[in-house]
Amino acid sequence: MEQVLGKCINCGGRDLRLKRAYVFQSDAFRKLYPDGGVYDCPSCGLIQANAQTIDNDGLTRYYQSAYRSEAGITSNESNAMKTHYAARGQALLAAVRVHLSRPPTRIFEVGAGYGYNLAAFGEAFPDAALLTDELDLELQGAMGTKGAQLEDGPYDIIIMSHVLEHFIDPKTMIARATSALAEDGVIVIEVPNDEDGISVITACDEPHIGFFGGETLAKLLNDTPGLDVQAQFTAGPNKAATMKRQKLKRYLSYISFVFPLVRRLRKGKSGVASQPDYITPTPGGLFLRAVAKVGSRA
Numbered sequence: 001m002e003q004v005l006g007k008c009i010n011c012g013g014r015d016l017r018l019k020r021a022y023v024f025q026s027d028a029f030r031k032l033y034p035d036g037g038v039y040d041c042p043s044c045g046l047i048q049a050n051a052q053t054i055d056n057d058g059l060t061r062y063y064q065s066a067y068r069s070e071a072g073i074t075s076n077e078s079n080a081m082k083t084h085y086a087a088r089g090q091a092l093l094a095a096v097r098v099h100l101s102r103p104p105t106r107i108f109e110v111g112a113g114y115g116y117n118l119a120a121f122g123e124a125f126p127d128a129a130l131l132t133d134e135l136d137l138e139l140q141g142a143m144g145t146k147g148a149q150l151e152d153g154p155y156d157i158i159i160m161s162h163v164l165e166h167f168i169d170p171k172t173m174i175a176r177a178t179s180a181l182a183e184d185g186v187i188v189i190e191v192p193n194d195e196d197g198i199s200v201i202t203a204c205d206e207p208h209i210g211f212f213g214g215e216t217l218a219k220l221l222n223d224t225p226g227l228d229v230q231a232q233f234t235a236g237p238n239k240a241a242t243m244k245r246q247k248l249k250r251y252l253s254y255i256s257f258v259f260p261l262v263r264r265l266r267k268g269k270s271g272v273a274s275q276p277d278y279i280t281p282t283p284g285g286l287f288l289r290a291v292a293k294v295g296s297r298a
Contacts, residue, residue, distance in 0.1 A: 006039060006050040009170055009210055010220055013043035019197060022049060025073065025206040028066035032058050038197060038205065044219055047197035047211040051168040054209070059168065062207065073202060076114045083275055088161065088190070088287075089120030091235060091278035095291050096157060096188050097124075099230050104128045104156035108148060110177070111163040118145055121157065131155070153180030158187040165191050165208045174220060178227045181294045187227075191217065193234050193288040200242050201286060212288060221292055228295035234285035236278045242286060 006016035016039040024030045035053040040046070067073055075081050105128055107121050112132035122130050122144075131148035150158075158177050167173045177187055192201050195213030199205050212220075214232065221229050278287065 007052055008041040008044060008046060009048055009051050009168065010046040010216055011041060011044035011223075013041050015043070016041055016048070016050065019047060023199070023205040025202075025204040026066060026071035028062055028070050029206045032062055038211070040197070044216060045213070046216040047194065047213075049205075049209045051209050054168060056168055059207075063166075067207065071206060073207065074113070082116075085114055085116040086120070087275045087278045089116040089118075090275070091287075091289070092117055092159060092161060092188050092190060093120045093124055094279045095231070095289055096121075096186050099186050099291050099293060100157075101184050102156075106131065106153075106155045106182075107157040107159070108132065108150065108153065108155040108180070109159040109161070110134075110150070110173075111161075111166075112145070112159075115145065117159050117161055121159070128156070150176050150180045154182035154185065155180055156182050156185050158185070160187065160189045162190060162192070164189060165194070165210045165212060168209060170210055170220060171224075174224050174227070178224055178294070183294060185294050186230075187292050188289070189217070189221070189292070190287055190289045193239055193284070193286055198243075200239055214288060217288055217290060221290060226295055227292045229290060229292045232288075232290040233281040234283065234288050235281050236276075236286040238282060238284050239286050240284060 007014050008016060019038050019040045022033065022036050022038050030036070033049060033054050035050045037050060039048055039050055041048070076085070104125050107118070107125065107128050107130055109118050109132045112118050112135045115135055118130045118132065122128070130145045131152070132145060133147065133149055135145055158181060160177065164170050164173065181187060191212045192199060192208070193213065194208075194211035197211045199208060199211070214234070218229065218232060221227055
């Protein structure tokens, strides 16, 4: 494989090697990441974009505008997506509950998005303050959520759900979060299970920078001083089965009569879709989840 100039965002190794082409969703991110490659690090195994070629200020502007409007990466419009987000919030809550030594009073989420995670935690802990550095505009103030920064801690719970893979410097992000935890505080982290470097959840690479698997996420967390990993597992739909279903859907999309037929067969069915089980650990699941607590700060 071709060796290129770059620095691993996980271990700091400088011998990143080209693995394949990056799969874009929009021209906005293509301009932001002209390198256009996906690399692996022989030292720690993390698959990643070449973060050193991405401008952080440009990345911030991308999330402020093009992330949803142009790239259309996330959506909160369908009942299916709302059910999906609510199930993820309940799963994160369940992962944290077993590691709490006391009721939380301050809960912080990094990049709260549509607010489903904080809503789940707020319902479970109604006396806790809900805080975030970013919340979708239409949900500002939902459940009393207020704006804050990591440095405004300490926090009893910190939530990092599908954000770590977006950072140019995840090591610094985890270190900041650890410093912001209260004594015996808990942090829950969820990222796509991208052990093989293939994104399934979004069907493209954009705008992920790190493609974490079990070993690489464990290294990142275990190398963070003062953080003790309590649990790490995969959950949600089986990734391999999901990839097969996506291939079948792409194949069927070429047959024009299939989807109208499916719609007719489903016509007349009503009711809200049942919430999927994202709580139970499943081998090879789409979601890679970890829970850690404050250990020795020495």
